[in-house]
Each structure stands twice: as structure tokens, then as C-alpha cells.
Amino acid sequence: MGEIVVLLDHRDIVVKSEGQVLRIDRPGRKPERVPINMVGRVVVYGSPMVSCDVWRKLADCGVPAILFPGRGKGGPAWLGSGLSTSVMVRLAQHKGAASPTVSTEIARFLIDRKLAVQEKLLELLCRDDQDETLCSLFAEEIVEKAAATGEILRRCRLAVEEAESIESIRGHEGTGATAWFSFLSEILPPKWHFTGRNRRPPRDPVNGLLSLSYTMALSEVRQVVQLRGLDPCVGFMHLPRAGRESLLLDILEPCRPAVDGFVLELIHRDLTPEHFTSSKSNGSRLNKNGRAIYYSRWSERRLNWPAWHLDFEEFLSEPAPADKTDITLRSAIHAIVRDVTGILPQYQTSEGDTWESC
Incomplete structure (x- = not known):
């Protein structure tokens, strides 16, 4: 493909x-x-x-x-195509989802990664380094605000490491998300009218871009999950709900900060408020000219995913590739899915096969 x-x-x-x-x-x-x-x-x-x-x-x-x-x-x-026939991994997934211990461990892994990447993004936004994609966007005016937000994220991450329940992990993730979007509301120019996260419909251009970009990233997650043979509706941190693909939302969590970084680049370098239309019923949406710019940039970004999103030595179970420009969004998601499935319990058939052989 x-x-x-x-x-x-x-x-x-x-x-x-x-x-x-x-x-x-x-x-x-x-x-x-x-x-x-x-x-x-x-x-x-x-x-x-x-x-x-x-x-x-x-x-x-x-x-x-x-x-x-x-x-x-x-x-x-x-x-798109349906699930792969690797049913054994789905059985292991269902078994793990039914275990509070396994579900909590997976939720801890995902949110720890998300908070760590948010911290890295804050660090990049504060650096004055023209060699980095995100550096120098807001460096001069945000150092103090970023320091305060970074401290909240660090405390949340430490609390997640000690958390004993999914409910507690969700609470710390929510605290971190509130701090992050509050930080964005303080640093973004007034012309974007961003006062915090909102959706259904998004009421300002930044929220419109966030919702669209999360949806595009979710489509990549969906493809990887289906190829791996996992059940997209059975998650670990997001509870099952009619009409919701909970596992996809789980896997998306560590990707959200890198998506946020992509949106910050777009509104700083490529898009203006004139690239959007707005209505009470439909919210803020890209117009035709805006969509042309957006999808061109998204096509580039999904094939050149930022290396700072995944520190392979620290976060993953394999070394970084020799050329980090080879990191794509899909390969980053594959790495997250691999580490999540590595936490799942074994499921063995009467013939002795386990899900790892699928």
C-alpha cells in the first residue's frame, strides 16, 4: 500500500x-x-x-x-478491510480487559507516555533552536508559563506511576490535559479565539484543527489495530460504550501531544483564521482552500513523524532506527501497540499455541 x-x-x-x-x-x-x-x-x-x-x-x-x-x-x-484472523490475540485482549490489574498496568503505560511526550513538547517550544521544527514558535514569551505547566505534568506523571486504579489514572490524565490546554489558551494569539478544549462542534479554528487531526490520527490507529487482529471496541482505559471504539482511543492517547504540535505548526506557519468557516450548528471548519493546505501538510507529517514523539531507548522495547527520519505515524503506532500487547496475559489453546505465535 x-x-x-x-x-x-x-x-x-x-x-x-x-x-x-x-x-x-x-x-x-x-x-x-x-x-x-x-x-x-x-x-x-x-x-x-x-x-x-x-x-x-x-x-x-x-x-x-x-x-x-x-x-x-x-x-x-x-x-476499509476487516479484522485479521489472529483471533488468539483478541482472546488475550478480552482476558486482559477483564482483569483490573492488567487494565491498570496498560492504562498507566499509555498515560505515562502521553505525559512524558507533553513534557517534551513543552521543552521544544521553549528552546531557541532553528534546527528543530517546533522551536522558536513561542520561545520568548512562554518560558515561565511553560515551567508552571511542566511542573503540573511532572506531578501528574509521578502520581500515575503510584496510582492503583484506572479511575485514579484517568483523574491525573485529566488534570494534565486541563493544564496543557490552559497553557495553550494563554500563549496562542487572540485572533484564534482559543480558550480551552471544546468539541461537538468545535467552536474555534484551533479546536476544529485538533478534532480533525485527532480523527486523522485515529484512522491510522484503526488500521494498525485491525492488522494486528485486536478488537477495536475493547479498551483498557476507555470503558466499553455503544458506538465507541475504546481501544483506538486508548492507543491514541500517547499520540495526542505530537498531533497538538502539528496543529501549532499549522496555525503558526500555514493557516490563518480566513481559512475557516464558522456556524453555530457546524462549528469551525476548514474551507476548501484551508483543506488543500491541511491535507498537504498532513500527508507530509504522517510520513515524517517527529522523532521526539517516541524516545525509543526510554519508552520502547527496541533501539531507535539509525535514521530517525524513517519514523512514520504508522510505525510509531505499531510500536505503541506492540508494547501494549506485550503486557497482555498469555492465552493458550489446547494444542499449545499462544497468541504470540499469531
């Missing part, structure tokens, strides 16, 4: 299949042909005309699609 993000955001777009190639017809333009094996995912806004054989071939090739509503009402829909 390739890495191109195909964006379909106009009702007059027509997409057909020509063998193993997508033919995309846009009004007033020559047809565009994209080999399916070069497509990483498809993002749809509204109701372009896509033939059924296109969806079938994308699913056969394991290419996921995200379908956003045209006017912002309702959540995204997901299309």
Missing part, C-alpha cells in the same frame, strides 16, 4: 476504477489517474460520485477511507 492521501471534497468529482488505477474527474480539469498501490488513504467530504467497484478495490487492497459529512453534522464514517 502506498502513502498518497487522496482528497475528494467536491460534489461534482467522479471517481471510477480503471483496472488497478483510480480515475478522478474534476470539473474543468483533465482526468487524474492514481495507481491504487500508491494510495495510503482516501478522505471524502460531502457526496462526490464514487463507483462501488472503487470502494471494493480499496477494501481489497487494505486502503482505508474516511467519509466526513458535507456540512459538519455527525461524525466521520470509516471504510
